Amino acid sequence: MIATRQELQSLREACMRAAKAESRKILVCAGTGCVSGGSLDIYAALKQKMEAKGIPCEVELAMDPHEDVVGLKKSGCHGFCEMGPLVRIEPQGWLYTKVSLADVDEIVERTMAKGEIVERLAYRQNGKIYEKQEEIPFYQKQTRKVLEHCGHIDADSIYEYISIGGYEAFEKALFDMSSDEIITQISDSGLRGRGGGGFPTGRKWTQVARQKATPKYVVCNGDEGDPGAFMDRSIMEGDPHRMIEGMMIAGVAVGAEDGYIYVRAEYPMAVARLSNAIAQAKKLGLLGENILGSGFNFNIHINQGAGAFVCGEGSALTASIEGKRGMPRVKPPRTVEHGLFDKPTVLNNVETFANVPTIIKAGAEEYRKIGTETSPGTKAFALTGNIVNTGLIEVPMGTTLREVIFDIGGGMRGGADFKAVQIGGPSGGCLTSAELDLPLDFDSLKKVGAMIGSGGLVVMDSHTCMVEVARFFMNFTQNESCGKCVPCREGTRRMLEILERIVAGKGREGDIDLLLELADTITNTALCGLGKTAAGPVVSTIKYFRDEYEAHIREKRCPAGACAKLRRIHIDPALCKGCSKCSRICPVGAISGTLKQPFVIDPEKCIKCGACIGTCPFHAIKED
Amino acid sequence: MAMVKKEFMTIDGIPVEINGEKNLLELIRKVGIKMPTFCYHSELSIYGACRMCMVENQWGGLDAACSTPPKAGMQIRTNTERLRKYRKMILELLLAHHCRDCTTCDNNGTCKLQDLAMRFDINDVRFPNTAEKPLIDDSSVSIVRDQHKCILCGDCVRMCNEVQNVGAIDFAHRGSKMTISTAFDVPIAESPCVGCGQCIAACPTGAILVKNDISKVWKALDDPKTKVTVQVAPAVRVALGKELGLTPGENAMGKIVAALRRMGFDEVYDTSTSADLTVLEESNELAKRIADGKEEMPLFSSCCPAWVRYCENKYPELMPHVSTCKSPMQMFAAVIRENSRNSSRKSVHVAVMPCTAKKFEAVRDEFKVDGKQDVDYVLTTQELVRMIKESGIMFRDIDPEAVDMPFGTMTGAGVIFGVTGGVTEAVLRRLASDKSNTALMSIAYTGVRGMEGVKEARVMVGEKEVRIGVVSGLKNASDLIERIKAGEHFDFVEVMACPGGCISGGGQPFASSAEKEKRGAGLYSADKLCNIKRSEENPLMMTLYNGILKGRVHELLHVHYHGAKQEEN
Secondary structure, three states: OOOOHHHHHHHHHHHHHHHHHOOEEEEEEOOHHHHHOOHHHHHHHHHHHHHHHOOOEEOOOOOOOOOOOEEEEEEOOOOOHHHOOOEEEEOOOEEEOOOOHHHHHHHHHHHHHHOOOOHHHOEEEOOEEEOEHHHOHHHHOOOOOOOOOOOOOEOOOHHHHHHOOOOHHHHHHHHHOOHHHHHHHHHHHOOEOOOOOOOEHHHHHHHHHHOOOOOOEEEEEEOOOOOOOOHHHHHHHHOHHHHHHHHHHHHHHHOOOEEEEEEEOOOHHHHHHHHHHHHHHHHHOOOEOOHHHOOOOEEEEEEEEOOOHHHHOHHHHHHHHOOOOOOOOOOOOOOOOOOHHHOOEEEEEHHHHHHHHHHHHHOHHHHOOOEOOOOEOEEEEEEEEOEOOOEEEEEEOOOEHHHHHHHHOOOEHHHOOEEEEEEOHHHOEEEEHHHOOOEOOHHHHHHOOOOOOOOEEEEEEOOOOHHHHHHHHHHHHHHHOOOOOHHHHHHHHHHHHHHHHHHOOOOOOOHHHHHHHHHHHHHHHOOOHHHHHHOHHHHHHHHHHHHHHHHHHHOOOOOOOOOHHHOOEEEOOOOOOOOOHHHHHOOOOOEEOOOOOOOEEOOOOOOOOOHHHHHOOOOOEEEO | OOOOOOEEEEEOOEEEEEOOOOOHHHHHHHOOOOOOOOOOOOOOOOOOOOOOOEEEEOOOOEEEHHHOOOOOOOEEEOOOHHHHHHHHHHHHHHHHOOOOOHHHOOOOOOOHHHHHHHHOOOOOOOOOOOOOOOOEEOOOOOEEEEHHHOOOOOHHHHHHHHHOOOOOOEEEOOHHHOEEEOHHHOOHHHOOOOOOOHHHHHOOOOOEEEOOOHHHHHHHHHOOOEEEEEEEOHHHOOOOHHHHOOOOOOOOHHHHHHHHHHHOOOEEEEHHHHHHHHHHHHHHHHHHHHHHOOOOOOEEOOOOHHHHHHHHHHOHHHHHHEOOEOOHHHHHHHHHHHHOOOOOOEEEEEEEEOOOHHHHHHHOHHHEEOOEEOOOEEEEHHHHHHHHHHHOOOOOOOOOOOOOOOOOOOOHHHHHHHOOOHHHHHHHHHHOOOOOHHHHHHHHOOOOOOOOOEEEEEEEEOOEEEEEEEEEOHHHHHHHHHHHHOOOOOOEEEEEOOOOOHHHOOOOOOOOHHHHHHHHHHHHHHHHHOOOOOHHHOHHHHHHHHOOOOOOHHHHHEOOOOOOOOOOO
């Protein structure tokens, strides 16, 4: 328990000393991706093997540093999930990729005992071996600020966080700055909400600080729900204290004594790490009553969401915390005036809060050095789809799509042609090769009708059907709509219905116009952000790929060859010898004919399974 | 005195002064424009879900009028091409997921969806109908739900929760799978529903309707071997006229009596008569309690079956404090049963009530004698209107008639039972020691009259000051109960489940709040026209107490509820 500022400072010095002494470290990635790849087993095996080998290893940060100790840590997500499970070796900075249990012996024998690199575990690209993590192209082009410590410290240890300067910003805000000064720094930094809307954080805090009603609340939106997005999850799992520190600073700034973290129950590891982090902070006296003797009280509570995408909407989120059905309400009044429990509330997302300590510590001016004029700072993206390097990345705002996809992402998988990228998840839109040089920032994207959203990037190649992409996202939105307002509930139901029939080859003339008419109504009349943006993927795919829609509707053809129901399989009569093999394998009896005469496929009965194609000894069955 | 600066905004080019209106909708109504809405009710919280009341502001942005506060300088248009386009699309979307059997729907002609679809000229629905067949829950004796006529405006949910504090229904599921459901989707009869029917009054479509008992009554009327008697509750007479060509709130009792006779009812009575019995019995009970002076808790009225059921569900511990008096309907039914005990014909007794909960009261075990209900069928005002129309009776032209003997005398005290505060006023008239006209009139001014949901009064009964609470709307009732539990003292509390009392009953034809007030006023003027004002002065009472009721007062006029029981049908 630390009761004063001085005690925190001494603790920090001790932690720093301990961390310095622990120069040799093995960091096993314990992000969700690597854990599902078996990294926890690797961790256990490493520990066992090292102990057997007599190499002293410390799981906790040792406060009584002695020279030969090796730190064995479970770290947060390194981001390079494609290559997981990952193991980082310090002080060399080596990154071992795709590590398996079978590699443990060699890592201990060679790397830990002799200090040699296990070369076969290092990352290779285009024949080149990259020993050090920072040299790998995937990392080289990134600017990791918010994710700076993700993968480098033990996410379960508050001492490690303190050892790298953690809670210094909070200490500064608490003792050296007035509420106005904190908010001015945040405003001057130009920090904008990373949850999607890009609303200036400083303005939000100012509005809450101005409210007379008490108590006030600080709420962190950890209800990341876009398909394929996991930026916030990685922060919560990999560097939970950073986000908590951000919330505490917000508490000091607006005069709140309670913080709530709303996190999806589907993120059990994030919940566990956050709970642990809060418990540690409480135990140390960084959370609770009269923190560090300053008179400031702050507590943080965790609320687990039951997995509704709409609960990422502010008023639905606060309703859910209150125990009500997660449904957005009409605004005004806004959350800053009447938020949680009808009280003034600062509501920001995980990544936004994680930016706060850096701004307070380094100052607004320093913060603005990265990013663009209107969108300073960095942005984390989850890179998924048909791309070589999937994973979690962080780049300065204003980085182009080309740099993200081709430099960091390593280009298209299997050398396929780039077709489009879906940005902003189900609320966003798609961008095509024409926008590859578009800077990724709030305003540039808005201009082309897309949005940064929370930061999901789904990269698609020429084998992706854009109508199907639109259907996929519409299906998601329709299922996740709360059902409250008519345009969203009924409109998305009808849009989905139309998209389903188009990909099934049953599209009608006029369907595109009807889709656009529905989109117009929903976008302009829906109650909340989910509804207002629900039509985004449909509108942008129609804008850029109208011909694909038309091919589906008019020619009953999927240009990408992706829509199963539009496959056409026929028997070439010139090649068919009438052996009947195909008709015997057909599961639905769609093929008939007379022996030694060419057989035919009844397209009405055919389910396009393709079983006949492989079975024909004469290669007479073709698909077009 | 400083001048208060007036603030103006512009609606469709017309400058309008802002005068404390909470939202644009209220202000738009001031300029004579009726905006299309489904989910707006001034007495419920703002929901903002139907999106029909969107208006266009001077910057081309759209705002929902129901949830946007007026601001000085605002310029809005309520009817532009864009708005019409969106409204039409919303209606089309609603119709696409709506059972469109309008011609066979009980709400045909009074349906808001039908009305707006006509107003907006929707003549084609381009989407397949996903709610073609009805999806019915008719487990309750009071109400019938058809989910496929539900447009999910949530009016019933907010009524049930906010005004009635019953919470029998709420939203379930998401997206297009959203429904309004009881907890765990049990049939409504197994839910905490009290049958008050306020959800029917709030529902803009035919998704919640009165359980229809018309055909059973016609069958009884058509049987020559059956004697059919009927009683008509006070609140009915002032509520059905508007539907049949009279002015809202007009007292149509005489015409109702005439119409019922033509329809074939053998004997027609006025429930006001038995309300006098209730007044006498309840006054006795209250007087005894006051004299005893032992009771901490007040005596609660028991006329309203929805309230009784609510109390059984939520406050079972308070049931001993609910008056043991049967409701006027059940008292009358018991008396009529005894009166025709020796009749050779089979007898059926019908009650015409403003109330859907009365249908449940009639089937309660406590009111069955040898397994037979005292009231065989309860018809709501809505059903009576339907039957009168079906009979082809030209209601406006029919000459009024008087009710039958031997139970044909009633008092003003009984008539005012139909409005909140009426029961209390009638009891006070009975208990007042000063029987002068001035004293009578002063009772009216103690604070018991008026449409407010919570009224309190202190009156002298003998030497003692008595504190009285009058509440309507079950949320108000539960708020008052919480105050009492926290230590406040009341001697008598009148509870009516429906806001404003029986004049706003769930079985009444739809009415605006202004029309409901006219109904109340109609009952008070009926009271004025009665030559007898006090229940104890009704000469029939003496006859009854010396006759049918002799030695059987407790058996015929009082009841002990067994507690919350599921209704059977």
